[in-house]
Amino acid sequence: MVKTFFLLLFSIIISAQKIQLVQLTQNIKDKSKSAKSLTIIDNREDKKIGSVSHQDQPFEIQFKDNQMEKAVQEWFLSDNKKLGDTDFVLLIETLKAYDEPTEKSILGKLDVKLSSFVKKNDKYYFVSRLSDNFSFQPKYDVHIPKLTANRLSFVLSKIINETYSNPVIDVALNETELKNYEGIISKQIKSLNSETLSDGVYPDFISFLNQEPSKEYSVNKNKKGIAIGFINAKNWPVIEKFFGYVENGTAFRLTPVGFLEMGKDEKGFYVISSKKALSPQGVSEGMIAGSLIGGVVGGAVAGAIDSKEYKSSKVQKVYIDSLTGAYIFD
Structure with a gap:
């Protein structure tokens, strides 16, 4: 024993x-x-x-x-x-x-x-x-x-x-x-603490964080007035993946499924979307940039998203990390 x-x-x-x-x-x-x-x-x-x-x-x-x-x-x-x-x-x-x-x-x-x-x-x-x-x-x-x-x-x-x-x-x-x-850094971030956002194009998240839009670029819109990408001073399409833009005080972020309006509450900035839409398998930054050249954001990108999965995915507030710009998925 x-x-x-x-x-x-x-x-x-x-x-x-x-x-x-x-x-x-x-x-x-x-x-x-x-x-x-x-x-x-x-x-x-x-x-x-x-x-x-x-x-x-x-x-x-x-x-x-x-x-x-x-x-x-x-x-x-x-x-x-x-x-x-x-x-x-x-x-x-x-x-x-x-x-x-x-x-x-x-x-x-x-x-x-x-x-x-x-x-x-x-x-x-x-x-x-x-x-x-x-x-x-x-x-x-x-x-x-x-x-x-x-x-x-x-x-x-x-x-x-x-x-x-x-x-x-x-x-x-x-x-x-x-x-x-x-907590300490967030108190000094202009985009979080300003009552209004500065209009313009933001090539990256840091420029948005500091509220320093670039004067070298502008938003490219189609005949219907829908934003489809960005152009430079020579009116050439921008192939790099930019963060987004602000128009009339409202922020829009470039995502794999096009430009999404950014809201803001006590927890910070967010978009209304889903994890599958914002990080679909098979979608790369190159594909997003390529779709910009083609004139329609989300053309090639949308093809990489399974329509059944996208429709069945949970749409909700997806918050944006206030220090990095990354999506925060629960």
Whole structure:
């Protein structure tokens, strides 16, 4: 009886010790060679990532030697042999892997919220943010722990590469203010705090955020007065993907299904649409730009959206991240 008990206890211990390492293999080389360092600031109360199961066996998601900061720094240095003079900081706000029981099975879940900053003279300037949650189903996903670790690696590489190239928001923060960076920065964003918006074309989200429309471009409309794209001073169609425009104080954002009016409430800016419409599979920025050249926004793009899925998708307020311009899907 005692022997059976210890065998059972040993098997439980062995089971609990299963580990799935996060393999940091994506390319995070700074092509501009401006990056000097990449530092991790972990604001989580619980420093463990958590575990997800494979065949009823829990696998703890870990970095090499269970040291995330060291693993990321080694990754950064291995891909960036020639260093520049810019210090980047990655703020870990949420990083949690866990099992979520359902009626028929157990889903593997990964919740992530990461923000990045440039550090200058002991001040921090916001650059980018990535917030998302992922689900992995045993029915379709062969090895959920590996997929969870791979997705985490991909997410890290995505925000790091964005950080190299994205413009900073010119609001200086102390390190102690990082825990409330969004609230502090939001109070200084012109588009959020102005009673009226400035008319004009906004090539990117930062220009909209600062309410600095470009004088080099204008809205291209068809004979019915419907906006179909943008044109430059030479009256040539713009092939780049622009953020949108403001006309008579009303903002319109360019999306995969055309220009959508942006509303605003106490939570920020939003569009009335759905996740499937705003991020349909098979739609790229190139397709959006191509449809602009053709003169009709959404022509080629609409073909990439399954009509049945689009019609059945839930249409609601989809808020826009006030610091990045990304859509926030519940």
